[in-house]
Amino acid sequence: MLMDRAHWGMVAVLAAGVFLSGAGASAVDRDAKTGATTKSEDFVDRMIKEGWDEAKIKPSKVAPEPEFMRRAYLDVLGRVPNIQEATAYLESRDAGKRAKLVEYLLAHPDYAKNFGNIWTVSLIGRQRQERQVDRPALSAWLRRQFADNRPWDKVAYELITAKGSNKDNGAVNFTLAHMESGAVPLTSTTTRVFLGQQIQCTQCHDHPSNDWKQADFWGVNAFFKGLTQKTVRKENAAGLEVDDYTELSQRIPEDPFVYFDKRNAVRGAVPPTFLDGRKINLNSEADRRVEFAKFVTEPTNANFPKSIVNRMWAHFLGRGFVSPVDDFGPHNPPSHPELLDKLAEEFQASGYDIKKLVRRIMETQAYNQTSVTTPNNEKDDTLFSHVGLKPMSPEQLFDSLLTATSAHKAGGGADSEKRRDAWLGQFIFAFANDEGEESSSFQGTIPQALMMMNGELMEKAVGGKPGSFLADLLEKAQLQSRTAPEIYVINHMYLAALARPPSARELTMARNFLNSSPDTIRIMEDLFWALLNSNEFVLNR
Amino acid sequence: MSDSLIVPSGMSRRHFMGHMASTTLALPAMQFMSSMTANAAALRKANKSCILLWMSGGPSHMDIWDLKPDSSKNGGPFKPITTSADGVMISEHMPNVAKQMQHMNIVRSLNSKEGNHDRGTYMMHTGYAPNPTVVHPGWGSVCSYELGQKLENFDLPHCIAINTPGQPAGFLGMTHSPFMVQNPNAPVANLKPPAGVDADRMGRRLQMLGMVEDQFVSQRRGQAPIDHKAVYNKTVRMMNSRYTQALSLDKEPAAVRDAYGRGSFGSGCLMARKLVETGVTFVEVGLGGWDTHQNAFETLSQRLMPELDKGMGALIADLAQRNLLDNTMVVWMGEFGRTPRINQDGGRDHWPVSWSIAMGGGGMKGGQAVGSTDRDGVEITDRPVGVMDVIATMTKTMGINVETQYTTPRGRPMKVVDAGKPIAELI
Numbered sequence: 001m002l003m004d005r006a007h008w009g010m011v012a013v014l015a016a017g018v019f020l021s022g023a024g025a026s027a028v029d030r031d032a033k034t035g036a037t038t039k040s041e042d043f044v045d046r047m048i049k050e051g052w053d054e055a056k057i058k059p060s061k062v063a064p065e066p067e068f069m070r071r072a073y074l075d076v077l078g079r080v081p082n083i084q085e086a087t088a089y090l091e092s093r094d095a096g097k098r099a100k101l102v103e104y105l106l107a108h109p110d111y112a113k114n115f116g117n118i119w120t121v122s123l124i125g126r127q128r129q130e131r132q133v134d135r136p137a138l139s140a141w142l143r144r145q146f147a148d149n150r151p152w153d154k155v156a157y158e159l160i161t162a163k164g165s166n167k168d169n170g171a172v173n174f175t176l177a178h179m180e181s182g183a184v185p186l187t188s189t190t191t192r193v194f195l196g197q198q199i200q201c202t203q204c205h206d207h208p209s210n211d212w213k214q215a216d217f218w219g220v221n222a223f224f225k226g227l228t229q230k231t232v233r234k235e236n237a238a239g240l241e242v243d244d245y246t247e248l249s250q251r252i253p254e255d256p257f258v259y260f261d262k263r264n265a266v267r268g269a270v271p272p273t274f275l276d277g278r279k280i281n282l283n284s285e286a287d288r289r290v291e292f293a294k295f296v297t298e299p300t301n302a303n304f305p306k307s308i309v310n311r312m313w314a315h316f317l318g319r320g321f322v323s324p325v326d327d328f329g330p331h332n333p334p335s336h337p338e339l340l341d342k343l344a345e346e347f348q349a350s351g352y353d354i355k356k357l358v359r360r361i362m363e364t365q366a367y368n369q370t371s372v373t374t375p376n377n378e379k380d381d382t383l384f385s386h387v388g389l390k391p392m393s394p395e396q397l398f399d400s401l402l403t404a405t406s407a408h409k410a411g412g413g414a415d416s417e418k419r420r421d422a423w424l425g426q427f428i429f430a431f432a433n434d435e436g437e438e439s440s441s442f443q444g445t446i447p448q449a450l451m452m453m454n455g456e457l458m459e460k461a462v463g464g465k466p467g468s469f470l471a472d473l474l475e476k477a478q479l480q481s482r483t484a485p486e487i488y489v490i491n492h493m494y495l496a497a498l499a500r501p502p503s504a505r506e507l508t509m510a511r512n513f514l515n516s517s518p519d520t521i522r523i524m525e526d527l528f529w530a531l532l533n534s535n536e537f538v539l540n541r
Numbered sequence: 542m543s544d545s546l547i548v549p550s551g552m553s554r555r556h557f558m559g560h561m562a563s564t565t566l567a568l569p570a571m572q573f574m575s576s577m578t579a580n581a582a583a584l585r586k587a588n589k590s591c592i593l594l595w596m597s598g599g600p601s602h603m604d605i606w607d608l609k610p611d612s613s614k615n616g617g618p619f620k621p622i623t624t625s626a627d628g629v630m631i632s633e634h635m636p637n638v639a640k641q642m643q644h645m646n647i648v649r650s651l652n653s654k655e656g657n658h659d660r661g662t663y664m665m666h667t668g669y670a671p672n673p674t675v676v677h678p679g680w681g682s683v684c685s686y687e688l689g690q691k692l693e694n695f696d697l698p699h700c701i702a703i704n705t706p707g708q709p710a711g712f713l714g715m716t717h718s719p720f721m722v723q724n725p726n727a728p729v730a731n732l733k734p735p736a737g738v739d740a741d742r743m744g745r746r747l748q749m750l751g752m753v754e755d756q757f758v759s760q761r762r763g764q765a766p767i768d769h770k771a772v773y774n775k776t777v778r779m780m781n782s783r784y785t786q787a788l789s790l791d792k793e794p795a796a797v798r799d800a801y802g803r804g805s806f807g808s809g810c811l812m813a814r815k816l817v818e819t820g821v822t823f824v825e826v827g828l829g830g831w832d833t834h835q836n837a838f839e840t841l842s843q844r845l846m847p848e849l850d851k852g853m854g855a856l857i858a859d860l861a862q863r864n865l866l867d868n869t870m871v872v873w874m875g876e877f878g879r880t881p882r883i884n885q886d887g888g889r890d891h892w893p894v895s896w897s898i899a900m901g902g903g904g905m906k907g908g909q910a911v912g913s914t915d916r917d918g919v920e921i922t923d924r925p926v927g928v929m930d931v932i933a934t935m936t937k938t939m940g941i942n943v944e945t946q947y948t949t950p951r952g953r954p955m956k957v958v959d960a961g962k963p964i965a966e967l968i
Binding site for chain 2: 530
C-alpha cells in the first residue's frame with residue numbers, strides 16, 4: 001500500500017509540474033474533430049491545407065492523446081514517457097494539455113540531452129573517431145547550447161570558428177573530426193550541415209544538374225587552409241607521459257590560394273570565396289574561418305535559417321520540405337517553397353530561437369494528426385496529410401528500453417551506470433548504420449532482431465527477478481484493490497511499452513495467458529517481451 | 542533433432558502448430574517444416590558463391606606474392622619458391638598455398654589510389670571512393686541482392702562476414718548487409734533464446750508478438766510495420782533453420798580443424814567452406830594485424846603468414862576436393878599493399894600505387910600472374926589494373942551482368958561496375 005501511495009503521489013507532483021509550468025504557454029485552440037486551429041490566420045496550417053486542396057486529398061484525423069503524447073516524448077526527449085508521466089498526461093482533463101506538455105518537455109533536462117545527441121551524430125556521425133576527437137566533450141558542449149537555448153546563428157558560428165583545447169572547448173571536435181585530406185571532408189560537411197548544400201561532387205567536376213562549379217568547392221575549402229592540430233601531453237599519476245588534449249589553431253596562410261585539377265587537366269586556383277561569389281580582403285588579419293562563419297550566419301544568407309527550419313520540420317514530421325534535408329538546390333525543389341521561406345523568416349526574426357521553432361512546429365495541424373492513413377491520403381508522402389512513422393534511432397531505442405523497463409537498475413545500483421554504458425556500446429554497434437542517408441522505412445537487420453529477441457539487455461529488461469520492474473508491478477497489483485490484479489498488470493505493461501491501454505481484444509488475450517498458468521511472472525515476462533519486440537514499440541507513431 | 546529450437550521435445554507438432562496458427566508468424570514455422578526436406582546441394586548448384594579473404598591493415602604484398610630478390614634495397618629477407626603454377630613464384634612462407642597455385646591467379650599491377658585505412662577499405666569493398674551523398678553497397682551485398690535472394694526457402698543471410706564487420710549494404714537494404722560472426726570458435730551471438738526460455742515459452746512469445754504486430758499493421762500506417770514483421774519472420778526462420786549448423790564447427794573432425802588451423806582465421810575459412818556448401822552466396826573472412834610499420838618480417842614469418850597459409854591453403858584444397866571450386870570464387874585482398882621501401886623501423890608503410898591481390902576459382906582460369914612491377918616493386922611495368930577492373934572481373938565471374946545499374950535514394954544512377962573491364966586473361 002505504501003508503494004502504491006508513493007506511486008500516485010508521484011503522479012500528482014508530475015501532473016502539477018506539467019500544468020503549472022505550462023501557464024505561460026500560448027495554447028492554440030483546436031477543433032477536437034478536425035484538428036484545425038481556430039486561429040484562422042495561422043499561415044502554416046493555411047499553406048499546408050492549400051497543398052491538400054490542390055491535390056484533392058483530405059487530412060487524417062487528430063491523433064488520439066496516447067499517440068500524440070508518445071510522439072512528443074520521443075521527438076523532444078528522445079525516449080518514451082515513463083508510467084508516471086503517461087498517467088499524468090492521459091488522466092488530465094485540461095483542454096490545453098498538448099501545449100502544456102510541449103512546455104514541460106522543452107523544460108526537461110532530457111530535451112537538451114536528446115538534441116545534443118542528435119547534433120553530435122549530424123556533425124561527426126556514429127562511427128568510431130580517431131583518438132584526438134573527444135566525442136563526449138562535443139556532446140556536452142552541444143547539450144549546454146540547447147539547455148541555454150542559445151541562438152542558432154551563435155551555435156553555428158562557434159562550431160565553425162572553434163579553436164584551442166578540445167577538452168575545454170568541446171566545439172573544437174567538430175573541426176578535428178573532418179580535417180584529413182586537406183579539410184575536404186570539413187568543406188563538404190560544413191556546407192551540408194549548416195546550409196543544406198551538397199557541393200562535394202564539385203570537388204572533382206562542375207555540378208551536373210545545377211550551376212555549381214568546381215571552383216565553388218575549392219573556394220570554400222580555401223577558408224580552411226592553415227588549420228593545424230597538436231597533441232598536448234601530460235604526466236599521469238604513475239609518472240608516464242599520456243595524451244592530455246588536442247589543440248586546434250589556424251594560421252593565415254602565406255599563399256591564400258588552393259589549387260585543384262580540372263577535368264580538362266588544367267590546373268585551377270582559387271582564393272577563399274563564399275558560395276555566392278563574395279571574396280574576403282586577403283590582407284585581413286582575421287582568422288579565415290571567422291570570415292567564413294560570418295558569411296554563413298549573416299542575415300542576408302537565407303539558406304542558413306532555411307536549412308535548420310527544414311531539418312527541424314523533418315525531425316518532427318518525418319520528412320523535410322526539402323528531402324533529403326541536406327540537398328537544397330534547383331535540382332531538388334522544396335514541396336512547400338513559400339511556407340519554408342516564411343518559416344525561415346519568422347525563425348530569423350525570432351533571433352534564431354530553437355525552442356520557439358519547436359513549439360511552432362508542434363502546434364501545427366500537420367504534427368497533431370494521426371499516422372493512420374485513409375484510403376484517400378495513403379499514397380501522399382509529401383503533403384503532410386498524415387504523420388509519417390519514424391523508426392527509432394539507436395539512441396532513442398536504447399533510452400526508451402531503459403525508461404520502460406529500468407533494466408540497468410535491476411541487480412544493484414552501484415553498477416547501473418557502468419552496465420548502461422556497456423549496453424549502449426553494444427547497441428550502437430548493432431544498430432547504427434552510416435548516417436549519410438536518411439531512411440524512411442524500417443531498417444532492421446537479422447542481428448538487430450536477434451539482439452532484441454535473445455540479447456542480454458532484453459533478458460534483463462523483461463526479467464522478473466525481485467527488485468525488477470515486473471516484480472514490483474506484480475507486488476503493487478496485489479496490494480491495490482481498484483481493479484483485478486491481472487488487469488492492473490496488463491494495463492501498466494502496455495502503458496510502459498506502448499504508452500496506451502490495451503484494446504479489448506488484447507486485454508482478453510493477455511488475461512487468458514495470465515490465467516493459463518500459476519507462474520504469473522513468467523507469463524508477464526513473455527508478454528512484456530512481445531510488447532518490446534513489436535513494430536509498434538520500435539516505430540515512433 | 543539438433544534444431545528443435547521452437548518445436549520442443551515435450552510438445553507435439555500439432556500442439557505447436559496450434560500455438561502458431563492464430564498468428565501470421567505461423568507462416569515461417571510452416572516453411573520450417575517443409576524445408577526439412579529441401580536439399581541444400583540442389584539449391585546451390587546453379588548459383589555461384591564467393592569467399593573473400595580480407596587482410597585488414599594492408600597486407601605486405603611484396604613479401605607474399607611479388608617478391609623482388611634482385612632488389613637490394615627493397616627485396617626484404619624472404620625467398621621466393623616455385624608453385625604448382627608454371628613459372629609463378631611466391632613467398633617461402635606460403636608453402637601450402639604454393640601447392641594450390643594452379644587454381645589461383647595473382648594480379649601484380651593494381652593501383653587502388655587510396656592509402657588511408659578507412660578509405661581503402663571502402664574502395665576495395667565497393668569499387669568507389671567514399672562520397673558523402675551516397676553509401677555505396679559493398680560488393681558482397683550486391684551478390685546477395687543479385688544472386689542470393691533468388692534462392693527460395695533458404696533461411697540464412699546471403700552476405701556473412703567472419704572476424705570482421707564487412708561492408709554495409711547501403712541503399713540495397715539491411716537484408717543484404719553482412720551478418721557478422723564475431724568469433725567462429727564460439728557460438729554465434731543471440732542465435733538462441735536465453736536459458737530459461739524453452740520452446741514452449743518461445744512459442745507463446747511469438748504468438749503474443751504476432752498479435753501486437755498484426756494489429757499495428759492493420760491500422761494502415763504505411764510500409765514500416767510490414768517491413769518490421771518481415772525482418773522478424775526472417776529471423777525466426779533463421780533461428781529454426783537447420784542450416785545454422787553451418788555456423789558451428791563443433792562437429793568437424795579434429796583432422797579437418799587441424800588442417801585449417803584452429804585460430805580465428807583458419808576456423809573462419811572452414812566455416813566459410815561450410816556456408817558456401819550450404820548455399821550462402823558471399824562470405825568474407827577477416828585476418829587482421831597487417832599494418833606492419835615496424836619489425837614487419839618477424840611478424841610476417843612467425844605469425845601472419847603461417848596463419849594465412851594454413852587457412853587459405855586448406856580452404857582451396859578442400860573446395861577443390863569437394864568439387865566446389867568451380868562454383869566458388871576465392872579472392873584475397875586488403876585495403877592496400879605496403880611500400881616497396883623498407884623504413885628505418887624494419888617495416889613497410891601504406892602503398893596503394895602498385896600492389897598485388899590474388900583470385901581464382903568460380904570458373905576462372907588458374908595458375909597465372911597478370912601484370913608486373915619493376916625490379917624494385919615501385920612502378921607498374923605491364924598491364925595496369927584498376928579497382929573497377931577487379932570488381933568487373935569478380936562480377937563477371939559470378940555471372941552477374943556487368944551493366945547492372947541501381948538508382949540511389951537521391952535518384953542518381955550507380956553502376957556496379959563503373960568504367961572497369963574484366964581482366965581478359967582470367968576469364
